[in-house]
Amino acid sequence: xxxxxxxxxxxxxxxxxxxxxxxxxxxxxxxxxxxxxxxxxxxxxxxxxxxxxxxxxxxxxxxxxxxxxxxxxxxxxxxxxxxxxxxxxxxxxxxxxxxxxxxxxxxxxxxxxxxxxxxxxxxxxxxxxxxxxxxxxxxxxxxxxxxxxxxxxxxxxxxxxxxxxxxxxxxxxxxxxxxxxxxxxxxxxxxxxxxxxxxxxxxxxxxxxxxxxxxxxxxxxxxxxxxxxxxxxxxxxxxxxxxxxxxxxxxxxxxxx
Amino acid sequence: xxxxxxxxxxxxxxxxxxxxxxxxxxxxxxxxxxxxxxxxxxxxxxxxxxxxxxxxxxxxxxxxxxxxxxxxxxxxxxxxxxxxxxxxxxxxxxxxxxxxxxxxxxxxxxxxxxxxxxxxxxxxxxxxxxxxxxxxxxxxxxxxxxxxxxxxxxxxxxxxxxxxxxxxxxxxxxxxxxxxxxxxxxxxxxxxxxxxxxxxxxxxxxxxxxxxxxxxxxxxxxxxxxxxxxxxxxxxxxxxxxxxxxxxxxxxxxxxxxxxxxxxxxxxxxxxxxxxxxxxxxxxxxxxxxxxx
Numbered sequence: 001x002x003x004x005x006x007x008x009x010x011x012x013x014x015x016x017x018x019x020x021x022x023x024x025x026x027x028x029x030x031x032x033x034x035x036x037x038x039x040x041x042x043x044x045x046x047x048x049x050x051x052x053x054x055x056x057x058x059x060x061x062x063x064x065x066x067x068x069x070x071x072x073x074x075x076x077x078x079x080x081x082x083x084x085x086x087x088x089x090x091x092x093x094x095x096x097x098x099x100x101x102x103x104x105x106x107x108x109x110x111x112x113x114x115x116x117x118x119x120x121x122x123x124x125x126x127x128x129x130x131x132x133x134x135x136x137x138x139x140x141x142x143x144x145x146x147x148x149x150x151x152x153x154x155x156x157x158x159x160x161x162x163x164x165x166x167x168x169x170x171x172x173x174x175x176x177x178x179x180x181x182x183x184x185x186x187x188x189x190x191x192x193x194x195x196x197x198x199x200x201x202x203x204x205x206x207x208x209x210x211x212x213x214x215x216x217x218x219x220x221x222x223x224x225x226x227x228x229x230x231x232x233x234x235x236x237x238x239x240x241x242x243x244x245x246x247x248x249x250x251x252x253x254x255x256x257x
Numbered sequence: 258x259x260x261x262x263x264x265x266x267x268x269x270x271x272x273x274x275x276x277x278x279x280x281x282x283x284x285x286x287x288x289x290x291x292x293x294x295x296x297x298x299x300x301x302x303x304x305x306x307x308x309x310x311x312x313x314x315x316x317x318x319x320x321x322x323x324x325x326x327x328x329x330x331x332x333x334x335x336x337x338x339x340x341x342x343x344x345x346x347x348x349x350x351x352x353x354x355x356x357x358x359x360x361x362x363x364x365x366x367x368x369x370x371x372x373x374x375x376x377x378x379x380x381x382x383x384x385x386x387x388x389x390x391x392x393x394x395x396x397x398x399x400x401x402x403x404x405x406x407x408x409x410x411x412x413x414x415x416x417x418x419x420x421x422x423x424x425x426x427x428x429x430x431x432x433x434x435x436x437x438x439x440x441x442x443x444x445x446x447x448x449x450x451x452x453x454x455x456x457x458x459x460x461x462x463x464x465x466x467x468x469x470x471x472x473x474x475x476x477x478x479x480x481x482x483x484x485x486x487x488x489x490x491x492x493x494x495x496x497x498x499x500x501x502x503x504x505x506x507x508x509x510x511x512x513x514x515x516x517x518x519x520x521x522x523x524x525x526x527x528x529x530x531x532x533x534x535x536x537x538x539x540x541x542x543x544x545x546x547x548x549x550x
Contacts, residue, residue, distance in 0.1 A: 052425065078427035086425075092418035094534060095411070102408070103415050107427035109408045113436070116407030117400050123407060130408065170427050 004063075005030050005206055006051070006082070006174045011060035013046050013230075020046045021230040023060070028174060028206045033197070035221035036210050037241075039250060043230040044210040045087070048178055051208075052084050053077040064174070079107050083172035085163045087179040093152035097143055097162060100151050101134040104169025134169065140202070141165040157188050161195070168203060175199070177209040181216050189216055196220050218242065226250065258503060263387075267455050269495045270390035271448045274397045276475040276491040277484055278444035281401055283473065284481035284534075285410075286437035287417030288344060289352040291469050292359030293445050298464035299335045299362060300328030300446025302372050305381045305453040312382075321384040325393065325450040332446020333439050335362070340438035344431065359469055367461040377460035378453075385455035393451060397444050402484060404440070413437045417482070478523060480530030485537040490530070 004027040013021040021043040049055040053074040115123045138144040181189045211217045218238045226234040228250040304324035343354040404410045412433045415423040479490025501512035
């Protein structure tokens with residue numbers, strides 16, 4: 001593995017007496033495709049929330065490019081280069097498709113409120129740049145014809161794509177996908193599999209995904225981490241994971257004694 | 258009757274400013290505030306205090322602009338002081354907290370003798386007229402509309418749409434919530450100063466919680482999130498009770514009932530308000546027609 005871009009070092013999350021995640025460590029290299037799997041309630045989303053700053057880990061640190069980012073606000077962590085999508089798509093539903101993407105470029109915009117009120121030259125230049133960047137992303141994702149549609153009016157598959165496009169609009173170095181195949185039929189999942197690989201190759205970023213859909217994870221991911229009850233029980237390439245007795249036990253349970 | 262409406266028209270303008278500014282907070286940013294009358298009062302009393310106690314020897318017009326500016330700034334400061342603690346709350350909790358602060362402002366004014374206290378504040382010069390009100394309405398609408406059509410405005414709207422998603426897009430949601438709140442409060446203060454120099458008399462009870470509710474009604478009627486909707490809502494709700502007054506004795510006696518029934522009917526027929534979240538822009542209307550031709 002190349003030098004890690006994102007690394008979690010023994011992060012632990014306790015909610016009162018409940019330990020949701022215990023000593024979880026993971027390393028992501030520059031263009032890695034990594035999956036975190038585990039049964040329901042295993043603590044996968046909690047791991048995501050700790051990385052993106054929604055929760056602050058009780059113990060342990062999260063390093064992005066060697067810098068500890070624990071304790072920062074989610075917005076700041078995004079600005080540093082970690083973008084995410086959500087399990088239950090969270091688009092700005094009543095905004096147009098292009099506005100959704102424009103918002104991803106918001107924190108890089110270089111004009112103030114006053115420039116916005118007086119419509120200065122800088123305002124127009126920056127807005128133009130923002131729109132060009134957004135259009136470019138929309139073209140890549142085949143959504144340019146729908147740029148003025150409201151996000152809520154897109155079909156489900158396109159909403160997923162728009163959400164990924166929007167996350168990429170923040171120009172991340174790591175993209176976190178929270179159950180991207182949730183609610184998709186096998187055909188859509190197949191397309192998504194291609195899309196994820198393609199995004200990684202095209203944008204040269206690391207992708208970390210949480211998924212229930214075994215097929216997708218086994219096909220897409222190069223390294224897989226398995227968690228159960230907040231503890232990492234296995235870690236390796238898909239073929240190793242598939243035959244790991246501990247993993248099978250976590251998913252299917254043991255024989256009744 | 259004509260004179261009566263001439264008297265009413267500046268009040269319509271003032272209500273438009275109040276409605277548009279509240280819409281920025283409630284409809285566009287999605288932060289449910291019920292303390293708008295409080296900011297209005299801060300602006301009104303600040304502006305009035307300036308012209309009664311400290312007016313500079315300048316032409317009336319300039320003094321009006323200064324007092325409106327002071328009203329704006331004072332209300333911005335009040336908005337900041339109230340917004341920073343309150344905006345950590347959401348939904349109903351925020352509504353209750355802002356309502357409380359609005360009432361605190363009123364009670365403080367009630368107990369401040371220098372600005373009249375419960376006797377009311379009188380002796381304010383009449384500087385406001387239809388021209389100045391119209392000018393400030395245009396300024397308010399242009400400024401807020403321009404903010405909304407820039408990246409800062411989009412950030413404010415994104416908070417209404419989905420705060421968590423906005424956060425994950427690298428937008429400092431708290432900063433933009435506060436910004437919307439402070440700007441909204443500021444324009445309410447400006448409207449307050451205009452109001453003070455129009456009615457020439459202020460009484461704390463005129464700034465009660467009920468008035469916040471009436472402004473809220475205007476923006477809900479017009480459509481939360483639509484600036485043009487707020488303008489229409491403000492015009493309708495200012496005129497309706499007065500127009501009903503002139504429609505014969507029976508109607509006049511029942512006017513508050515009719516007014517309420519009309520509101521209920523409208524909300525049943527168009528729960529999203531007259532305009533919903535849409536804007537009515539006469540310029541684009543002509544453009545479209547031109548393109549078709």
